[in-house]
Amino acid sequence: MSALLEQLPQSGQIQLTIQVSAQFNYSAPAAQRRVNRFVADEIGYLLRGSEPTLVISERIWWRVPILLALPTTGSLGAVGNIDVDVETGQITATPEQIAAISRHAEDLANAHSTRSAS
Numbered sequence: 001m002s003a004l005l006e007q008l009p010q011s012g013q014i015q016l017t018i019q020v021s022a023q024f025n026y027s028a029p030a031a032q033r034r035v036n037r038f039v040a041d042e043i044g045y046l047l048r049g050s051e052p053t054l055v056i057s058e059r060i061w062w063r064v065p066i067l068l069a070l071p072t073t074g075s076l077g078a079v080g081n082i083d084v085d086v087e088t089g090q091i092t093a094t095p096e097q098i099a100a101i102s103r104h105a106e107d108l109a110n111a112h113s114t115r116s117a118s
Contacts, residue, residue: 022060023087028052031062031084038082038091039066043102046070046109047079060086068105076112079104 026034028051035049048069052062061083069075080101083092 018056020056020060026062026084026086026089028054028062030089031086032064034084034089034091035064035066035082038093039101042093043098044105047101047105049082050078052084054086055083061092062086066101066105068108070109070112073112076108079108 031052032049039047039049043066046068047066050065050067052064055061055063063081063083065078066080066082067075068077068079080097082097082101084090085092
C-alpha cells in the first residue's frame with residue numbers, strides 16, 4: 001500500500017505531523033472490486049481498476065487507477081482514476097470524469113489499433 005499526501009507546499013521547510021482518524025470499512029481490494037463493477041456497468045466492459053493508492057486529504061479515500069485492457073493484448077494503460085471513500089465505500093466520479101475516462105480509453109484504443117495496423 002502507498003499513501004499520497006495532497007496540498008503540500010512546493011518549496012521551503014516542511015514539518016509534518018500526521019494524525020488521521022477514519023474507520024476503514026473498505027480495504028484496497030474492496031475498493032478495487034467496487035470500481036471494477038462501476039466501470040463495467042457505467043463506462044465500458046474493457047476497463048478495470050488497478051491497485052489503489054491511499055489518499056489523505058480532507059477525507060481519506062482509495063484512488064483506483066482505471067486501465068484499458070483488450071482481450072487480445074492485455075492492459076494498454078491508464079485512462080483515469082476513480083476515488084472510493086474508505087469509510088462509506090462511496091464512489092466519487094462526476095459525469096465529467098466519466099466522460100474523460102471514456103475519451104481517454106477511446107484515444108488509447110485508437111492509438112493502439114493504428115500502431116497494430118502499421
